[in-house]
Amino acid sequence: MYTKRNYSIKIMLSWTRRNIYKFVIISAIPTILYVVLDWKFIHLPWLPIALVGSALAFIVSFKNNASYGRLWEARKVWGGIVNTSRSFTIMINDFITNQHANEKLSDKEFFSVRKELVMRHIAWMTSLRHALRAPKPWEMSSVNSSDREYMNDVEINERKFSLDEELEGYLSAEEKQYVLSKANKQTACLNLQSKHLRRLKEQGYIWEFSFLEMENLIVELFTLQGKLERIKNFPYPRQFATLNLFFVWIFIMLLPFGIINVFDEIGLKILNAYENPSWFMEIIGNGFVWLSIPFSVIVSWIFHTMERIGEVSENPFEGIANDVPITTMSRGIEIDIRQMIEDEPSSIPKGISEQKGIQM
Structure with a gap:
């Protein structure tokens, strides 16, 4: 059984294994040329x-x-949606209430x-959430082979079901048709909500000042929606992302050429430290240059993995393991x-289950 930490390490190595293979090849070729073919001239200065x-x-x-700032801001905005809801x-x-109404309504x-x-x-x-899950040209997880492999058997509701299907039962047929006809469907929902509140105020079921308070929350929802749309629609600047x-x-590519000579010199120092080195020390001294391969792979893996972490964090709504779990959070808010409002328990859906330890 894996502990959580060991499981995370296993997942990380599996997620980056294709690049590890590339690092091994990139590191091995210069070392073979340097040692086997005696191309001592191929090394570069380390400094x-x-x-x-x-x-x-x-x-x-x-x-x-x-990238983390974008991810954390998105999570905070969804926290705001939880509180405002x-x-x-x-x-x-x-x-x-019936307090200011001329025509009284029953509890039902x-x-x-x-x-x-x-x-x-x-x-x-x-x-x-359907708008936030919509793919954008700059979002790369859908084309990255490692991301696609890891998320291959994970079902995302926004990809599995259409918005038409998921709105069923939440809006009347007329309202659903109205929402689906608009370009910004979430704005259309809030527009309908505001109109309904106004009608209730005009009928006397909401006191005027209470109506203003509720309208302020509608405005707050518009603000939170706008913040999420800004993160979704404005990517991390491509000049930084691409050049990185x-x-x-x-x-x-340069790293192996800079360290093979360094490791070779260390091996020579080991040999020169003994007047009559043993066969074991000779093996260590003569073979020390080969350690440049695992060292180069480790350093390459660290830099590349850190860059990949930044890449998958910059778009927090793609639907991968590191994203904000907007589907899970939305279901939690719904429950x-x-x-x-004391809705019938049997009609309230269950929470979204984790998949491969991931909240979607």
């Missing part, structure tokens, strides 16, 4: 390569910080009104707010 590595570390760190539902429960009729508002809110979240990858591969 400029070390300077390139130092500069690259800063560049990769900058990209990772920026609960606040909106509390207001639906307590602000919609009030429940119907509350449920309609809550279900429309869920339709808004459904439309929003080029710089990493340039460093990986919370439907329970808050």
Whole structure:
């Protein structure tokens, strides 16, 4: 049985194994030429390569910080949706009353009104997550072989079901047709919500100041939606993302040429340390240059994996293991707010199950 830490290491090595094979080949070829064919001239000075590595570390760190900032902002915005959804539902429960109404409604009729508002809110979240899952030209996980292999047997609701199918039961047929006819379907849901609140206010079921409070939450939902759309529709600048990858591969290609001579000199020092070295020390001294291969592979793997982590973090809604689990969070919100209005337990869906330890 794997511990969580060991399992994560196993997943990471599996996720990057194709690149590890490339690093082994890139490192082995110069070493074979240097040792077997005695091409001693192919080595490069270590100092400029070390300077390139130092500069690259800063560049990769900058990209990772920026990518993590996008990921963390997306998670915070969804946290805001969680809080605003609960606040909106509390207001639906307590602000919609007969206090100022001329025509009184029964408890059953009030429940119907509350449920309609809550279900429309869920339709808004459904439309929003479908919009966020829509592929963009700059999102690379769908074409990256390692990402596709890892996510191959993971089902994503937004890819498995159409928005038309997922809106079924949350909107009336007329409202559903209206929403699907609009380019920005999540905005259409909030527009319907606001119109419904206005009608309730005009009929006296919502006090004027309560109506303003509820409209403020609609405005807040628009703000949160806009923040998510900004992250989705404006990518991490391509000049940084592309050049980072080029710089990493340039460093990986140069690295073996810079360290083979260093390891060869260490082997010679081991031999020269003894006047009559034993056969064991001769093997170590003469073969020490071959250690440049695993050393080069490890250093290459570290730099490339850090660059890959930044790459998969910069677009937090693609639907891969490192993304914000918007489907799971939306279902959690739905369960919370439907329970808050005392909806029938049997009609409330279950939470989204993890797949391969991933929340989608």
